[in-house]
Amino acid sequence: MNILASYNWLKEHVKTKLSAEEFAKEFSLRSMSVESIDRLDQRFENMVIGVVKSIAQHPNADRLRVATVDIGEKEVPIVCGGTNLAENMRVLVALPGSRVRWHGGADWTELQKTSIRGVESIGMICAPSEVGLDKVACGDHEIWDLTAVIDAPAGASVAAAFDCNDTMFDIEITTNRPDAMGMLGLAREAATAVGADFIPMKGLSLSKGEKEGSFTVRLEDDRCERYMAAVVEGVTVGDSPWWMQKRLLFAGLKPINAIVDITNYVALELGQPMHAFDAETIAKDAIVVRQGKQGEKLVLLDGKVVELNPSITVIADPEKALAVAGIMGGKDSGTTAHTTTIVFEAATFNALTIRRGSRAIDVASDSQLLFEKGLSPSALPVALARAVELAIEITGGSLVQVIDEYPKARKAKVFPFHPDAARRRIGVDISDEQQVDILTRLGFEVAKKKTGYAVTVPYWREDDIEDEVDFTEEVARMYGYHNMPSVLPASRPPAGFDDASLDWAMWTKKFLAGAGFSEFFSNSMVSVADLEMYGVSPKDALPLYNPLSTDLTHLRPSLIPSVLRAIERNQAFTASANIFELARVYLPQDDGLPEERMMMVFGEYGVIDAENAFMHLRGVLEYFGEKTGIAFTITRDGENDHWHDGRTAFISVDGVHVGVLGQVASDFQASFGIHRPVFLAEINLEALFPFMRHAHQYKALPAFPVVTRDIAVLVDEKIEFEKIASVVRGAKNLVTDCSIVELYRGEGIPSGKKSVTVRVTLVSPDRTLTSQEVDDVMTTVVRELALRLDAVIRG
């Protein structure tokens, strides 16, 4: 979580002369990240206080007026659309050359001297958001009325008038360090990081109050660990002073009234959220901290109505709820201009209750963000004392009563500490003295023991420090990671090896890309529609308990629905392509975790020539098998509704089914809205991994000449090539191979028939074949083909 921290404020507690840039650099290296630096004097450069002298209607625009503004040495015309513009109003004038945010947008632009609809305008009269102060109260289409805010004369520079010769740091505070969300804690951290002295706050303590008070506090919910209250009488609630408003504004907080501002200021200063009640609104002067009641309603400060329940801690009186503990106060119990007696609350609530409660009622606040990080009850007395001190100073009044309910006081945490262990872990020789010094500066109390040290954890780090090892981090970061050497591990090699399945998966992806297939990479989460469109019952897929949206509800048990969905999206732009996806699918098991099975799908969509597409995919698969030492058996035997009956083959290895190759059944092609046939191979890669190897087998080259002869035969359409090939191969043992050269149908071929041109390869292991021998073999081949397959030799 990020905060905006004023460098001037920090310097009240850190004795340093570093420039803002140097400070930010050193601080980021050892503590938390300064993400940006905003120089306020630069932000307000070329901006002055102006006083509106006279106002005239713009001649060419209904909604614009032309103000004559005294900017010190002269009076200038400025065109302005502000609806609240009035004579003698003190305003913020941005002169040409300054940078503003148009209508409070995100980008800063440099202002030019210009003319607006034909009228010259020297600069701009600004709204607060136009100079980056979004939290200043200001109506829509209004400009910032500074008349009551500041009494600087016309022409005074804004930076000087606001006394903001300051720099704001935008710092990311890690969740374990709520103490650094307050300026004091941040300063302590910073002092150690930049090697400067820390200047603590002057000691504060609370007297019991000047007279006996009538208020009581009862803790009925043990999720409130400690509750302190202070009653201050006789206050006058007006606006808070400018110095306080300014600090709140630049930190991004909105000034409300003096009391609310004080509670926010203390939170900003000390990191302890506070709340203030108007004492009048508390029935019977009795505060009860209890669980919310089911169905109980409360109107919050921001007007939102929330329904409470027992999981939420509530601050109440005997009659009604007053506030949602640690999250937001109620509208009716807050301070107003009429408030005369206030009750300050400083309490410690359970972090988890606050976090879950905030989510449950959907209300967020700065207070809640602090509480949910875990705060210490020991922080309360100082925070309460500070609030009372400021209240008396700003609103008058006197302290009448202090209440402290703290049933089980925490004990300070103490852990052993061994500098040697820290050195071993860090790998740098940091001396005992240096380590102890770092811890001490951060507020830890370090005591020497017989072996090592005993370290007492300060209350503001109670939640963060859990064990001795945490001290190592304090030492390491303050020593500076940038001061440590960079060393490559020189120790023993690892005991394990690369996971073979991952190696093979990557190899296979590269193989497929090399073979011309482009890779799809889909979300593993799919919708019920995706599954059902592919005929998969959602019951066979792993369901998400808390899906993000209705189109991501199940984990896919098959890659094909994702692939088909992707094909559908692509077909309009890329009519056909070779694609693949290789990923784990998640298969529900009866018990325990799902099976994560690596699957691959590759194929071609937008197919025009089915035979060619099938041969292509089959060829890729067979070549893949050749390269990985796997002998695929590809047969027609099998049945699967997902695939086109006549155009599908089943793939097995050693009798074990491992996949399917063929055309996606037209029903499913149609259900996904795909126009042209899709041919896919779906392979269970997981089943192949154990058998995959880089197969390089040497076969001796033939010693005697190889003879090839092509013959074209006319056969029935449904005579499969494999039948022809087996007849040819079986004809004579000199035949070593039979491959296909051409398939032809069309002119000259009767319908229901096809012409198949095959190439017969002959070779003898021990002699050169004579042409007579070759002719004899071919005669036998032709005879066998005619006899067994009714084949007729063509041409």
Added chain:
Amino acid sequence: MQDALLQLQTEALAVFLNVKTLEELEAARVEYLGRKGRLAEAMKDLASLDAEARRDAGKIANDVKRTIEASFQATEARVVAGAAEERQAQEWLDVTLPGIPPAVGHLHLTTQAIDEISGIFAHIGFVRSRHPEIDWDYYAFESLNMPKEHPARDEWETFFVGDDGEVAVGEKGKIVLTPHTSNGQVREIEKGELPIRMINIGKCYRRQASARHLPMFHQFEGLMIDKNVTVTELKGVFDYFVKRYFGANRATRLRPYHFRFTEPSFELDISCAVCEGTGKVDGVKCKLCKGGWLELGGAGMVHPNVLKAGGLDPNEYTGFAFGWGLERTMMMRSGINIDDIRTLYKNDLRFLTQF
């Protein structure tokens, strides 16, 4: 006879001199040197001479034969070369015709990054491990020193498996879609094979979806455990990776941070390439980075409680771990400027085939 032979020689040489084309060359060869050519005929006539005359004439005949053959060879070389030259002079092609790209496929950007990143870590001895992407709460959180109430365990950031309003629960807690690859840490330690130098790249899932965040993304997790592993070695490994993956000119920074499963913990930053680490471009705040630095991801020394969960004695073993977003890392380098990260997994071939 001898005159006749010399006459033949003179005539042949004169004819060869005028031969210009391959056709004329072949005709000349047949005429004079063919099996039934003039020289062969003349040789045949030698047989009719008596022995002495045959010896004298034979000598001359051989000289004539050699001379004619040599002349023919020279002629042949001249004509063939000339013919080749002429052919080349006429040959031409249009060099502005478009190239035919090789019919290769395209690996997804993410696959390319996985391959490259695991390759870099392989150089320094890290081996790739495979761990579940759907796992027990125990491995995803509990064993990583994340107490029950840790925000990451709340359902609004992590996906759980379950149906009908009930989260699936088993021997080691709830079943979650791993929100990070760190679930591999204790699983790897439990294998009991030490020392460990693991790189685990896998899919992760979080309940988020925006131009910058995907519900499914990848992380790469490094884990090194041995006796006496130190922060300085993590720094070394980080520097090595950054210089190899991003380039030798990139600076690195370890910045303190907080994670439950490491102690000490830090974020690893690399200098921004756009503003060259200055944080400003033309005097305006750099839009890509924070003050000149880009966050690569988290890292730290493995928390003693994590080592214990895996059955190791933290007094004997130490280690470091890091887990970085793969897509983020890839985007940081590539300069592809994909403004919406969801484009990566939309499977649009017009996008995919660009890489």
